[in-house]
Amino acid sequence: MPHRNTRTGHPDQDAGHEVLAGVLRAHDGDLQVLLWQRAQEPHLDRWSLPGGRLAATEDVETSIRRQLAEKVDVHKLTHVEQLAVFSAPDRFPGQRVVATAFLGLVPADVDPEVPDDTRWHSVSALPGTAFDHERIVLAARDRLHAKLSYTNIGFALAPAEFTISELRRIYSAALGYQVSATNLQRVLSRRGVLEPTGRTVSAGPTGGRPPALFRFTSRDLQVTDPFAVFRPPSQD
Amino acid sequence: MPHRNTRTGHPDQDAGHEVLAGVLRAHDGDLQVLLWQRAQEPHLDRWSLPGGRLAATEDVETSIRRQLAEKVDVHKLTHVEQLAVFSAPDRFPGQRVVATAFLGLVPADVDPEVPDDTRWHSVSALPGTAFDHERIVLAARDRLHAKLSYTNIGFALAPAEFTISELRRIYSAALGYQVSATNLQRVLSRRGVLEPTGRTVSAGPTGGRPPALFRFTSRDLQVTDPFAVFRPPSQD
DNA sequence: TCAAAAGTGTTGACAGTACACCCATGA
DNA sequence: TCATGGGTGTACTGTCAACACTTTTGA
Numbered sequence: 001m002p003h004r005n006t007r008t009g010h011p012d013q014d015a016g017h018e019v020l021a022g023v024l025r026a027h028d029g030d031l032q033v034l035l036w037q038r039a040q041e042p043h044l045d046r047w048s049l050p051g052g053r054l055a056a057t058e059d060v061e062t063s064i065r066r067q068l069a070e071k072v073d074v075h076k077l078t079h080v081e082q083l084a085v086f087s088a089p090d091r092f093p094g095q096r097v098v099a100t101a102f103l104g105l106v107p108a109d110v111d112p113e114v115p116d117d118t119r120w121h122s123v124s125a126l127p128g129t130a131f132d133h134e135r136i137v138l139a140a141r142d143r144l145h146a147k148l149s150y151t152n153i154g155f156a157l158a159p160a161e162f163t164i165s166e167l168r169r170i171y172s173a174a175l176g177y178q179v180s181a182t183n184l185q186r187v188l189s190r191r192g193v194l195e196p197t198g199r200t201v202s203a204g205p206t207g208g209r210p211p212a213l214f215r216f217t218s219r220d221l222q223v224t225d226p227f228a229v230f231r232p233p234s235q236d
Numbered sequence: 237m238p239h240r241n242t243r244t245g246h247p248d249q250d251a252g253h254e255v256l257a258g259v260l261r262a263h264d265g266d267l268q269v270l271l272w273q274r275a276q277e278p279h280l281d282r283w284s285l286p287g288g289r290l291a292a293t294e295d296v297e298t299s300i301r302r303q304l305a306e307k308v309d310v311h312k313l314t315h316v317e318q319l320a321v322f323s324a325p326d327r328f329p330g331q332r333v334v335a336t337a338f339l340g341l342v343p344a345d346v347d348p349e350v351p352d353d354t355r356w357h358s359v360s361a362l363p364g365t366a367f368d369h370e371r372i373v374l375a376a377r378d379r380l381h382a383k384l385s386y387t388n389i390g391f392a393l394a395p396a397e398f399t400i401s402e403l404r405r406i407y408s409a410a411l412g413y414q415v416s417a418t419n420l421q422r423v424l425s426r427r428g429v430l431e432p433t434g435r436t437v438s439a440g441p442t443g444g445r446p447p448a449l450f451r452f453t454s455r456d457l458q459v460t461d462p463f464a465v466f467r468p469p470s471q472d
Numbered sequence: 473t474c475a476a477a478a479g480t481g482t483t484g485a486c487a488g489t490a491c492a493c494c495c496a497t498g499a
Numbered sequence: 500t501c502a503t504g505g506g507t508g509t510a511c512t513g514t515c516a517a518c519a520c521t522t523t524t525g526a
Contacts, residue, residue, distance in 0.1 A: 015253075015292065017251075017253065017334055054323070054334070056251065056325065056332055057325050058325065059323040059324050059325060060321050060323040060334070061323075082320050082321060084318050085296050085318060085321055085336045087290070087295040087296040087297075087336070088295050089292065089293050089294065089295060096292055098253055098290070098296070098336075100321045100323070146462075148466060149463050149464045149465050149466055150464045150465075163505085164505075164506080165504080165505080171466065175466060175468075177468045177469065178469060179466055180489075180490080181505085181506085182489090182490085182491090182506080182507085183488070183489060183490085184466070185506080186487095186488080186489095186507095187465050187466070187487085187488070190487080190488095202497085203496080203497050203498065203503085203504075203505090204497095204498090204503090204504075205498080206498080206499095206502085206503055206504075207496090207497055207498040207499070207501095207502070207503050207504070208496080208497060208498080208502090208503045208504030208505065209495055209496040209497055209503085209504060209505040209506070210496070210497065210504095210505080211504080211505055211506090212505080212506085225464045225465070226382075227385050228385045228386045228461045228464055228514095228515095229385050229386075229423050229461070229514085229515070230384060230385055230407065230411060230415055230420070230423070230515095231515085231516080232411075232413045233413060233414060233516085233517095399478085400478075400479080401477080401478080416516075416517080417478080417479085418478095418479075418480085418516090418517085418518085419515065419516060419517085421479080422480095422515080422516095423514085423515070426514080426515095438524085438525095439476085439477070439478090439523080439524050439525065440476090440477075440524095440525090441525080442475085442476055442477075442525075442526090443474095443475065443476050443477070443523090443524055443525035443526065444475085444476045444477030444478065444523075444524060444525075445476085445477055445478040445479075445522060445523035445524050446477090446478080446523070446524060447477080447478055447479085448478080448479085464487095464488095465487085465488065466488095467488085467489085469489090469490095
């Protein structure tokens with residue numbers, strides 16, 4: 001591998017291209033991002049996004065998936081998409097490094113083994129971050145917020161099967177405000193995003209009606225609300 | 237200037253970063269993109285997007301604006317935004333070049349002086365394009381389509397003042413299907429995106445009621461329809 | 473006064489929110 | 500049978516598309 005990643009420093013002094021990912025999950029009622037703590041200068045001890053140098057033979061998405069494999073089992077990454085390029089000439093001290101930033105999502109039920117120097121942090125209470133990584137995290141959060149509204153991207157945050165209550169907790173955490181379980185089910189069902197599995201789960205220790213299990217009908221990203229206005233004329 | 241742009245070839249053999257823009261306008265009832273015809277190999281005579289190498293001291297947006305200044309008067313560019321990174325290792329023959337692609341918009345009323353080797357082409361009938369530039373043009377078109385629906389981005393395609401008929405022609409061209417003048421006015425007015433100037437224009441040669449002039453209330457991009465669903469709870 | 477173009481009024485479909493109400497279970 | 504959480508029925512609201520209708524001009 002000709003390049004070393006940001007964790008071990010950047011031995012090559014040339015201008016370069018790095019890939020970085022804001023990997024998010026909904027957990028314990030809030031939205032968290034995976035960060036690792038830098039072990040050397042610059043920005044010693046500050047918290048940083050996973051990623052590293054783009055290699056010569058890979059495109060940016062292949063690269064970020066490869067680099068994330070060190071931190072999160074790739075099979076648990078349910079969605080990866082480009083966010084934006086961050087390219088301020090002074091964003092990285094001492095050399096020119098252009099970054100392509102990604103949004104990555106991990107479902108709420110898996111708790112992937114992560115290295116010792118990495119930790120999940122609440123997006124609403126970020127620690128001191130390195131470089132321009134805070135902006136990238138906020139861009140990832142904003143993209144997720146928007147896509148929850150007009151796509152089926154919830155599949156990437158939810159387990160394979162779930163109750164509506166669980167899904168409500170996930171959406172509430174991701175959006176940062178309470179979402180109604182009633183309307184969540186209705187909207188997603190009407191759009192054909194959600195379907196019942198037919199099975200139910202036993203009621204909790206405090207009693208109550210046993211909840212039904214649902215799943216997402218597709219686990220690929222689909223736009224479910226393509227035209228808010230100015231739809232093409234109906235040809236009936 | 238340490239780098240030469242794609243028009244004159246790439247003399248440096250190192251891996252590099254280029255910026256490219258799909259510059260769009262609505263004209264004569266269709267959506268057009270500005271392309272220039274390559275004067276040498278590779279891809280001699282094929283049509284290509286304006287852009288060039290990223291210089292060491294500029295960020296990608298500064299760079300694309302600088303490079304577009306050669307083709308289009310920058311003051312006529314009413315909107316520029318990042319689209320995506322194109323980074324397939326073989327996208328550029330012979331060397332590694334990562335591209336950051338942009339969407340640029342030009343209003344319908346100005347017909348900027350463009351160099352001899354450049355021409356506006358209908359997006360729906362593209363000529364043979366170089367490299368992966370066709371994909372970039374289509375990404376620009378798709379982004380414009382989407383943003384017309386939930387933002388005020390029409391300001392970037394329209395003149396400073398316009399009649400609803402003119403605006404209807406612009407939206408129809410950009411979207412590729414007929415839009416109703418009635419509903420266009422109503423939706424944009426309700427959202428506070430459009431306002432009457434109070435002045436009217438004399439009727440055309442075939443008679444008819446003289447149309448009123450309108451303008452966009454803002455010439456900065458604003459999201460006018462932020463939450464399709466899952467709005468935050470109303471706090472009344 | 474008539475044709476043409478601009479703009480308004482009105483209706484209906486539909487999506488989304490809010491909330492009352494019914495359902496199924498454990499204690 | 501009661502408390503608890505799950506799920507459904509329904510009314511209300513706002514947005515948009517469709518289209519009839521009115522307004523204002525030139526010939």
